[in-house]
Amino acid sequence: MRVIAGKARSLPLKTIEGIDTRPTTDRIKETIFNILQIDIAGCKFLDLFSGSGSIGIEALSRGASKAYFVESNRKAVACIRENLEFTKLIDSASIMECDSMTAINKLAGQELFDIVYMDPPYNLDHEKNVLQALQNSNIIDNYTLIVIEASLHTDFSYLDELGYELVKEKKYKTNKHIFAHKK
Template structure:
């Protein structure tokens, strides 16, 4: 796994061994950022369920002003710190080693993020409580692009009831990215 573009281009990133995280492949990450790219320069980026930090680091490398990484697994947090240090992007990143909903509450009251990305463990439906929280949060406004990576069969029919509209959906062999705005 590597950084695809920007300041840290071609640098290899560490991942934690085992099955606790599921890194986004370079091919899918490249497709995601081809879609995401107009939003990235100068943005405030929130990477939820960060894993190795690859998505937030890619955003920083491509010109995001600031990225917050949220990950509760201590091994993954060590990996994120090492990846930020190796890519020399530490100054632009903040790591919160806690549960995602706890982290969102701790960030409440700050400026809204421009981009929020979440890649929760598949088939555990952890994205729904996060989207429910963000629907009434100051962390996301009508300009915030929220991207959810989830299993291909995950149902998102409830998002309109929460006040979101589907901007786009991109499907791959086993998963998909759903792009939402308030």
């Protein structure tokens, strides 16, 4: 796994051992950032369920002004910190060692994010819970783009009911990305 483009281009990133995280492949990461490319420069990026931090690091490398990394696994947090230091992007990063719901509450009134990216464990409905928490939070607005990585079978038919609009859906062999924003 590596940084695809930007200031830290081609630098390798570490991941934690085991099955607790599923690092996004370089190919899928490149696809995501090709879609996001015009929105990245100068944005404030929230990376929920960060894992190794590769998505937020890619955003910083490509010109995001600030990225928040939210991860509850202590080993993954250490990996994120190590990757940020190695890529020399640590000064534009904030690492929060907590679950996503706690982070949303802690960030209230402090930041307004341009892009929220989440890659929660599959098939546990974390996506819906986070979207419900974000619904009334002041860390997003109608212009915030929310990107969700999920299994192919994850149902997002509730988006409209929660006040979100589906902007785009990109499917791969085993997973998909949903792009949405508040109505």
